[in-house]
Amino acid sequence: MANLKQIEDATSTAGTRRAAKAETLAKRQLLVTAALPYANGPIHLGHLVEYIQTDIWVRFQKLRGHRCLFVCADDTHGTAIMLRAAKEGRSEIELIAETQQEHERDFAGFGIAFDHYGSTNSDENYELCKQFWASLRAAGLIVEREVSQLFDATAGTFLADRFVKGTCPRCKSPDQYGDNCDKCGATYSPADLIDPVSVHSGATPEVRSAPHLFVELEQLHAFLAEWTQSGEHLQTEVANYLKGHFLGEPLRDWDISRPAPYFGFEIPDSPGNYWYVWFDAPIGYIASTWQWCKQHGEDLNDWWKNPETEIHHFIGKDITYFHTLFWPGMLKTAGFTLPTKVHIHGFLNVAGEKMSKSKGTFIKAETYLQHLDPAFLRYYFASKLGPRLDDLDLNMDEFVNKINADLVGKVVNLASRSAKFAARTGLAEKYPDDGGLFKQAAAAGEDIAAAYEHCDYAKAMRLIMELADRANPYVENAQPWVLAKDPARTGELQAICTAALNLFRQLVVYLAPVLPRLAEQCGELLGEKIEHWSQSQEPLLGKSVNAFEHMLARVKKEDVDAMIEDSKEKEACSTSTPEVVGSGAVSGASDPWKDSAEPLQAEPLAETCSIDDFVKVDLRVARVLSAEHVPEARKLLKLTLSLGGDVQKTVFAGIKAAYEPEALVGRLVVCVANLAPRQMKFGLSEGMVTACGPGGAEVYLLSPDSGAKPGQRVH
Numbered sequence: 001m002a003n004l005k006q007i008e009d010a011t012s013t014a015g016t017r018r019a020a021k022a023e024t025l026a027k028r029q030l031l032v033t034a035a036l037p038y039a040n041g042p043i044h045l046g047h048l049v050e051y052i053q054t055d056i057w058v059r060f061q062k063l064r065g066h067r068c069l070f071v072c073a074d075d076t077h078g079t080a081i082m083l084r085a086a087k088e089g090r091s092e093i094e095l096i097a098e099t100q101q102e103h104e105r106d107f108a109g110f111g112i113a114f115d116h117y118g119s120t121n122s123d124e125n126y127e128l129c130k131q132f133w134a135s136l137r138a139a140g141l142i143v144e145r146e147v148s149q150l151f152d153a154t155a156g157t158f159l160a161d162r163f164v165k166g167t168c169p170r171c172k173s174p175d176q177y178g179d180n181c182d183k184c185g186a187t188y189s190p191a192d193l194i195d196p197v198s199v200h201s202g203a204t205p206e207v208r209s210a211p212h213l214f215v216e217l218e219q220l221h222a223f224l225a226e227w228t229q230s231g232e233h234l235q236t237e238v239a240n241y242l243k244g245h246f247l248g249e250p251l252r253d254w255d256i257s258r259p260a261p262y263f264g265f266e267i268p269d270s271p272g273n274y275w276y277v278w279f280d281a282p283i284g285y286i287a288s289t290w291q292w293c294k295q296h297g298e299d300l301n302d303w304w305k306n307p308e309t310e311i312h313h314f315i316g317k318d319i320t321y322f323h324t325l326f327w328p329g330m331l332k333t334a335g336f337t338l339p340t341k342v343h344i345h346g347f348l349n350v351a352g353e354k355m356s357k358s359k360g361t362f363i364k365a366e367t368y369l370q371h372l373d374p375a376f377l378r379y380y381f382a383s384k385l386g387p388r389l390d391d392l393d394l395n396m397d398e399f400v401n402k403i404n405a406d407l408v409g410k411v412v413n414l415a416s417r418s419a420k421f422a423a424r425t426g427l428a429e430k431y432p433d434d435g436g437l438f439k440q441a442a443a444a445g446e447d448i449a450a451a452y453e454h455c456d457y458a459k460a461m462r463l464i465m466e467l468a469d470r471a472n473p474y475v476e477n478a479q480p481w482v483l484a485k486d487p488a489r490t491g492e493l494q495a496i497c498t499a500a501l502n503l504f505r506q507l508v509v510y511l512a513p514v515l516p517r518l519a520e521q522c523g524e525l526l527g528e529k530i531e532h533w534s535q536s537q538e539p540l541l542g543k544s545v546n547a548f549e550h551m552l553a554r555v556k557k558e559d560v561d562a563m564i565e566d567s568k569e570k571e572a573c574s575t576s577t578p579e580v581v582g583s584g585a586v587s588g589a590s591d592p593w594k595d596s597a598e599p600l601q602a603e604p605l606a607e608t609c610s611i612d613d614f615v616k617v618d619l620r621v622a623r624v625l626s627a628e629h630v631p632e633a634r635k636l637l638k639l640t641l642s643l644g645g646d647v648q649k650t651v652f653a654g655i656k657a658a659y660e661p662e663a664l665v666g667r668l669v670v671c672v673a674n675l676a677p678r679q680m681k682f683g684l685s686e687g688m689v690t691a692c693g694p695g696g697a698e699v700y701l702l703s704p705d706s707g708a709k710p711g712q713r714v715h
């Protein structure tokens with residue numbers, strides 16, 4: 001096997017090598033996973049946030065010349081699958097086979113290119129589960145004890161955590177699932193719920209006892225604290241969240257088994273008990289890799305027991321706990337390579353609200369593909385995705401305007417206005433004087449690459465569109481459609497078209513991870529496939545140009561409206577995935593960070609003010625550098641804010657009941673920057689942070705969207 005730290009891409013030119021100083025020329029080996037979608041429902045736009053995000057990252061890595069393997073699988077076990085199959089009068093095997101076929105169809109429709117897509121209900125997964133189990137047993141981490149669990153006598157089954165709802169035993173919030181409260185973040189047993197109700201039948205469950213097997217996760221506390229807080233593997237806010245909510249106290253034992261009846265793998269040394277879906281599902285990442293290795297004659301250890309292989313997991317924030325505590329603990333104990341990075345993203349809202357079937361905003365992948373080009377959603381999500389956990393909002397008017405302005409009006413416009421003339425003239429042998437446009441765009445390549453690498457796709461899209469904004473006036477001013485009318489100016493026409501098409505090609509290389517189909521179309525037009533990032537650094541010259549074919553049509557509002565209408569359902573049926581390793585990525589899923597869904601009390605508006613009054617308030621984006629308790633104060637936290645550069649302010653904020661200091665560090669907030677300083681007995685407060693809510697624990701800080709920078713003014 002070649003030395004992965006030394007191989008230089010043989011196709012790189014000297015110019016590419018100079019441009020690539022910011023990134024080592026070593027060829028990396030990366031294993032990338034996306035969370036496993038549950039085999040109990042269709043793929044929808046909320047899911048696609050993650051799969052598109054991951055696919056973009058994988059395509060970028062391959063475009064840079066790295067060896068990158070992208071694996072996934074259907075998550076197929078659990079009570080939900082068993083009950084649905086029984087209800088539909090067929091076997092679980094038939095159900096999961098049909099669902100997987102539908103999932104793979106939808107993923108392919110959106111250009112999501114897995115290297116291997118498997119199933120957790122596989123021989124490989126069972127063999128690996130036995131390996132992990134033996135390691136946990138040998139390490140003395142497994143204990144058995146009787147558990148009083150809720151049982152639905154009507155459905156004839158014990159109730160998994162997510163199949164019970166009731167009132168939170170800590171904060172008394174109603175309608176909470178049986179594993180954790182999305183209001184206060186508390187974790188508990190379903191039996192602890194107040195007034196529990198079965199999600200299946202609506203019946204009041206009864207308490208029954210059964211033996212359960214547990215992993216004593218607390219034995220791994222020191223390792224998990226070190227791994228999560230190293231600053232290498234998790235986003236800062238995730239590390240702070242784990243520190244503040246879990247690692248500050250003993251870790252709860254992890255209930256790893258479920259009694260029969262249960263669809264899954266029976267535990268070999270505990271007949272009648274089955275591994276809980278959250279045990280075998282993440283092992284499915286390795287099983288899917290193993291299946292790929294068998295097909296390609298490779299060794300699984302080169303991918304999962306090789307310190308030179310980078311392992312990157314992409315997940316939604318609702319499944320943070322499992323991937324940052326349970327999973328690393330399992331990998332460590334079983335001797336597998338730990339993740340290099342767990343990339344965690346936020347939820348998807350539509351028009352600022354939770355996805356709704358009645359409003360037609362709960363949109364299935366299949367329905368979207370019947371009406372709109374998948375490239376549109378890939379680009380829109382990319383323009384919204386940053387490196388943090390901010391939720392995304394799909395605004396349909398913005399969607400239409402952004403696609404039409406950026407992709408059609410800026411990018412494809414360069415080709416459509418020049419290609420038909422270049423088909424007659426061909427590309428010049430020497431690159432013409434374009435005022436430095438190609439050279440500037442080539443120099444921007446490393447900043448764009450760095451943005452992709454750090455999952456800041458929103459920044460990458462902004463940088464690319466800035467290049468498009470410079471290129472289009474060049475073509476507009478040169479007017480090739482006018483030059484084409486004068487045979488004496490054919491040389492000028494060729495020069496202009498050569499520059500225009502090379503600027504287009506350069507943009508398409510940068511956009512190729514997001515828009516793979518457009519990259520294919522560019523290759524068909526210019527007779528050269530888009531295969532490597534280095535193609536953005538050198539112009540294409542002396543080549544013929546093929547006839548221009550239609551690339552992207554403008555989005556029509558009526559098509560969007562038709563998609564929404566087709567997504568409406570008279571009766572909302574649940575497609576939640578209670579036992580699922582795959583993230584739904586939909587606002588409203590169980591998550592300690594989730595927005596409250598309770599109706600707001602109407603508050604009278606303040607008296608009207610003039611624009612002159614309003615502009616006196618200087619609102620600025622600020623980043624929280626540090627946050628600490630004020631011992632003498634019941635309500636205050638002391639925040640140190642960066643407003644960009646060397647500008648810092650100290651603010652005392654009345655948010656102590658709502659936020660732990662550690663969870664605020666690194667967060668972007670909105671600061672009233674020109675408020676007169678106020679001397680308090682605790683110190684000088686130099687501003688305010690903006691928030692909403694009635695007060696106490698019901699306070700919510702306002703945060704700008706991803707891409708905002710400290711010091712930027714809020715208009």
